[in-house]
Amino acid sequence: MPTTPRTAYAHFCMLAKALERLGDRWALLVVRDLLTGPKRFTDLMDRLGGITPRTLTQRLRDLEADGLVQVDREPGRREVWYRLTPAGLDLAPALDELALWGLRHLAAPPAPSEPAHPEHLLRSVRLVLDRAGIDVGPATWVVRTLDRDDAFTLRGRDGRWSLVAQAASDPDVELLGTRRDLALYLATRPQARAAGHPGVTMRGDEREIGRFLDALAVFPPLSTGPASHATAGQQTGGLVD
Amino acid sequence: MPTTPRTAYAHFCMLAKALERLGDRWALLVVRDLLTGPKRFTDLMDRLGGITPRTLTQRLRDLEADGLVQVDREPGRREVWYRLTPAGLDLAPALDELALWGLRHLAAPPAPSEPAHPEHLLRSVRLVLDRAGIDVGPATWVVRTLDRDDAFTLRGRDGRWSLVAQAASDPDVELLGTRRDLALYLATRPQARAAGHPGVTMRGDEREIGRFLDALAVFPPLSTGPASHATAGQQTGGLVD
DNA sequence: CTGGATCCATGATGATACTG
DNA sequence: CAGTATCATCATGGATCCAG
Numbered sequence: 001m002p003t004t005p006r007t008a009y010a011h012f013c014m015l016a017k018a019l020e021r022l023g024d025r026w027a028l029l030v031v032r033d034l035l036t037g038p039k040r041f042t043d044l045m046d047r048l049g050g051i052t053p054r055t056l057t058q059r060l061r062d063l064e065a066d067g068l069v070q071v072d073r074e075p076g077r078r079e080v081w082y083r084l085t086p087a088g089l090d091l092a093p094a095l096d097e098l099a100l101w102g103l104r105h106l107a108a109p110p111a112p113s114e115p116a117h118p119e120h121l122l123r124s125v126r127l128v129l130d131r132a133g134i135d136v137g138p139a140t141w142v143v144r145t146l147d148r149d150d151a152f153t154l155r156g157r158d159g160r161w162s163l164v165a166q167a168a169s170d171p172d173v174e175l176l177g178t179r180r181d182l183a184l185y186l187a188t189r190p191q192a193r194a195a196g197h198p199g200v201t202m203r204g205d206e207r208e209i210g211r212f213l214d215a216l217a218v219f220p221p222l223s224t225g226p227a228s229h230a231t232a233g234q235q236t237g238g239l240v241d
Numbered sequence: 242m243p244t245t246p247r248t249a250y251a252h253f254c255m256l257a258k259a260l261e262r263l264g265d266r267w268a269l270l271v272v273r274d275l276l277t278g279p280k281r282f283t284d285l286m287d288r289l290g291g292i293t294p295r296t297l298t299q300r301l302r303d304l305e306a307d308g309l310v311q312v313d314r315e316p317g318r319r320e321v322w323y324r325l326t327p328a329g330l331d332l333a334p335a336l337d338e339l340a341l342w343g344l345r346h347l348a349a350p351p352a353p354s355e356p357a358h359p360e361h362l363l364r365s366v367r368l369v370l371d372r373a374g375i376d377v378g379p380a381t382w383v384v385r386t387l388d389r390d391d392a393f394t395l396r397g398r399d400g401r402w403s404l405v406a407q408a409a410s411d412p413d414v415e416l417l418g419t420r421r422d423l424a425l426y427l428a429t430r431p432q433a434r435a436a437g438h439p440g441v442t443m444r445g446d447e448r449e450i451g452r453f454l455d456a457l458a459v460f461p462p463l464s465t466g467p468a469s470h471a472t473a474g475q476q477t478g479g480l481v482d
Numbered sequence: 483c484t485g486g487a488t489c490c491a492t493g494a495t496g497a498t499a500c501t502g
Numbered sequence: 503c504a505g506t507a508t509c510a511t512c513a514t515g516g517a518t519c520c521a522g
């Protein structure tokens with residue numbers, strides 16, 4: 001009979017109970033990376049850059065025991081696929097709010113040592129466009145990474161926006177570049193985006209690219225209050241000065 | 242020159258950056274308890290039951306350094322008051338989403354060893370009423386704890402709801418009880434609430450109490466998916482069987 | 483090659499007692 | 503009231519090794 005584990009807060013509070021499951025280091029980042037679809041152990045190791053295999057194993061076991069992750073092991077197949085259960089998928093709104101908070105208060109250009117992936121920013125872009133109800137007509141935009149052949153489709157219609165980790169066949173605009181270049185481009189402040197970005201190719205006719213730039217003008221959102229983070233300093237309206 | 246601290250993920254991801262500030266044990270619970278207003282060190286020690294003074298000191302220092310908490314020290318006064326900065330207050334939506342997720346997937350009656358405070362549930366009640374757009378006419382409901390003399394006012398009008406940690410002077414309904422009894426009452430499933438609860442006094446005329454019960458019928462919300470938590474078992478529509 | 487396990491080092495947290 | 507001091511324990515990081 002286990003006594004209350006170390007990670008328990010013993011509060012009658014749903015936030016505390018949630019954090020008992022999600023508060024361990026790396027746990028929410030594992031969920032984040034599984035939100036875009038099932039992944040293998042090594043896929044996660046790659047994306048979570050910095051986690052040790054022992055910790056990843058531990059997190060996946062914990063999340064499985066808590067019913068957030070399901071493990072697909074098929075006999076005769078080497079790969080083990082990890083995917084979110086409905087309860088795990090249901091964390092998306094909470095992760096979105098945390099990411100938006102980070103965007104409002106901690107936005108900063110990527111350090112040279114930081115691996116940059118466009119998908120994290122794309123999730124925030126989708127959310128910001130959706131919340132703002134931006135409507136520039138039906139839009140299908142594809143972002144394709146050249147160094148890893150990932151692709152994402154951002155679709156908008158009637159002010160609602162969706163993001164899927166797959167390339168649509170008929171994009172109005174297509175962005176091509178390395179993961180880092182694409183992330184840097186999305187992190188540029190809106191006014192500078194029309195000029196393009198080194199390493200990023202934009203395909204699509206001028207009118208379509210114009211719609212893309214118009215919609216993206218709301219990203220990133222401005223901080224609601226004064227930039228009160230001690231090291232954040234100036235708020236220029238972009239992630240990059 | 243400090244190298245990247247242990248708590249850094251070194252990802253260009255706003256969620257990761259947020260978790261670098263908020264991911265330490267107890268950190269978000271400190272924010273939670275400061276969301277209802279400024280508190281003293283010992284107030285926080287009391288509410289956070291289980292935290293050690295060393296850890297609380299550490300968290301408050303970290304949060305202060307990150308610009309989420311401001312410390313009010315007045316010369317000649319013993320007490321030190323901690324309050325959230327605008328950036329700290331801006332975490333409310335994220336904490337709300339996490340608490341709602343906990344409510345949907347981890348709801349369980351309070352264990353006998355769990356101190357129960359009504360305020361955490363009241364935050365969720367406000368949010369659920371507000372999201373559902375419940376409109377039962379202008380409503381002012383006061384919840385008053387007898388064992389600590391805390392009071393909260395839940396106000397609704399035109400489907401919008403607010404919660405403040407203070408007693409309104411003209412409540413339509415007033416609930417009185419110990420912190421535990423009030424929490425247990427709010428955790429009851431809606432159908433059982435009309436019968437009242439031992440230790441909880443409800444003041445107000447019958448019609449007003451009827452409005453109160455009608456509105457509260459949407460709390461707690463049902464889980465979106467099947468109750469997939471390994472230990473959660475049945476979902477009865479209430480926190481208490 | 484994937485999916486881990488093992489060993490050790492270290493930093494973060496808990497328990498308890500004490501103090502300006 | 504608002505912490506600090508000390509010691510113990512546990513979780514995580516880093517490196518390496520191993521089995522199917």
